[in-house]
Amino acid sequence: MKKLEIYIHIPFCEKKCDYCDFLSMRADEGTKREYVNGLIREIELSKDMMKGYQADTVFIGGGTPSILREDYIEKIMQTLKDNCELSENAEITIECNPGIVNLKKLETYKKSGINRISFGLQSANDSELRELGRIHDFAGFVESYKMARQAGFNNINVDIMSALPGQTPESYRDTLNKVIELNPEHISAYSLIVEDGTPMEERVEQNLVTLPDEDTEREMYYLTREIALKNGYKRYEISNYAKPGYECRHNKGYWQRVEYLGFGLGAASLYQNKRYSNVSDLNEYIGLLLDGGKDEDYYGGMVYQDDVWDIQEDTLNILHGKISTLSNKDMMEEFMFLGLRMTEGVSEKKFKMDFGRNIDAVYGEVIEKLEKQHLLERKEGRIKLTDRGVDISNYVMSEFLL
Numbered sequence: 001m002k003k004l005e006i007y008i009h010i011p012f013c014e015k016k017c018d019y020c021d022f023l024s025m026r027a028d029e030g031t032k033r034e035y036v037n038g039l040i041r042e043i044e045l046s047k048d049m050m051k052g053y054q055a056d057t058v059f060i061g062g063g064t065p066s067i068l069r070e071d072y073i074e075k076i077m078q079t080l081k082d083n084c085e086l087s088e089n090a091e092i093t094i095e096c097n098p099g100i101v102n103l104k105k106l107e108t109y110k111k112s113g114i115n116r117i118s119f120g121l122q123s124a125n126d127s128e129l130r131e132l133g134r135i136h137d138f139a140g141f142v143e144s145y146k147m148a149r150q151a152g153f154n155n156i157n158v159d160i161m162s163a164l165p166g167q168t169p170e171s172y173r174d175t176l177n178k179v180i181e182l183n184p185e186h187i188s189a190y191s192l193i194v195e196d197g198t199p200m201e202e203r204v205e206q207n208l209v210t211l212p213d214e215d216t217e218r219e220m221y222y223l224t225r226e227i228a229l230k231n232g233y234k235r236y237e238i239s240n241y242a243k244p245g246y247e248c249r250h251n252k253g254y255w256q257r258v259e260y261l262g263f264g265l266g267a268a269s270l271y272q273n274k275r276y277s278n279v280s281d282l283n284e285y286i287g288l289l290l291d292g293g294k295d296e297d298y299y300g301g302m303v304y305q306d307d308v309w310d311i312q313e314d315t316l317n318i319l320h321g322k323i324s325t326l327s328n329k330d331m332m333e334e335f336m337f338l339g340l341r342m343t344e345g346v347s348e349k350k351f352k353m354d355f356g357r358n359i360d361a362v363y364g365e366v367i368e369k370l371e372k373q374h375l376l377e378r379k380e381g382r383i384k385l386t387d388r389g390v391d392i393s394n395y396v397m398s399e400f401l402l
């Protein structure tokens with residue numbers, strides 16, 4: 001059976017953070033309920049696409065999935081189990097925002113088969129959190145984290161961010177130490193990217209906030225590595241650290257180009273060498289999937305009937321929007337620049353297996369040049385970034401565009 005990953009997007013948040021350009025919004029309870037009904041319908045309509053596959057990972061992300069009523073998550077999980085074969089030891093993650101989760105929710109997640117929690121902490125410094133427009137504080141995070149342990153989760157990720165406005169290496173070190181003290185199995189540490197059109201961008205442009213310069217940003221990157229390694233974590237990707245055996249299988253799958261199906265608003269998929277993203281307008285999404293069935297839902301004890309819902313045969317085609325079929329060239333490029341993100345790098349043998357050509361026949365000159373520049377190293381059939389290569393990884397990756 002072929003391996004598959006599943007992503008489920010929950011696009012709701014209590015408040016939009018000031019740096020966020022993800023597909024997320026505030027919504028009332030009625031909209032959330034309609035959305036979940038639509039999502040369930042989408043998964044059911046996609047049953048045939050999942051035949052012959054076994055899902056090895058599921059990631060319920062957002063937005064803030066933990067904002068939903070716990071029975072909605074239960075229903076989504078049940079729908080997945082009914083429509084797709086999940087592997088026995090599937091890694092099933094849900095993103096939770098500190099403060100927007102409680103013990104009952106966490107226990108329900110556990111019972112429904114979810115076995116990994118990912119918390120968006122970002123910083124242990126409350127004034128940095130306020131600057132980001134986050135609604136939680138560090139004490140609230142610690143409480144949520146302990147609750148997750150109490151509910152029985154033994155695989156927890158904590159997201160932190162560097163290069164924040166006003167952040168210093170000392171305050172970042174303090175965040176790292178406080179997180180590590182809690183002993184999570186996994187830490188994701190990304191730098192803040194100031195996205196166009198966000199309130200954060202406006203504040204940066206008006207010089208109302210100061211961002212750390214590039215050298216300080218690199219210093220924070222090295223701090224993460226130093227402190228994480230010292231405490232038993234291994235860096236397995238440019239920005240991801242895990243205790244042995246706790247690398248995020250879902251993320252690794254993305255970097256290894258495992259096929260994935262995304263369900264929900266704007267969710268992206270890689271399926272049979274095609275990439276596409278679902279429509280990103282909430283009303284369009286709900287309308288497409290629930291047309292004719294608005295008064296009925298799963299929570300009043302009623303289920304849809306096909307004749308009532310009158311779902312057109314091509315619903316999925318409209319939902320998936322523009323589909324790009326990947327050429328061999330696209331796939332080779334992806335193989336390189338996704339694979340090189342991982343510290344294990346890319347396998348020459350796998351390249352040959354996937355594309356029927358030796359890696360040198362395609363990339364020989366580039367690899368040689370980057371090796372000479374000490375940006376890549378080649379060892380035991382694998383090609384990986386050096387430390388210097390990681391520092392300027394954007395340049396290295398761009399060299400693999402054909």
Ligand code: SF4
Binds near residue numbers: 020022063064097
């Ligand atoms: S919680 Fe996450 S998804 Fe929601 S607004 Fe903040 S950054 Fe965006």
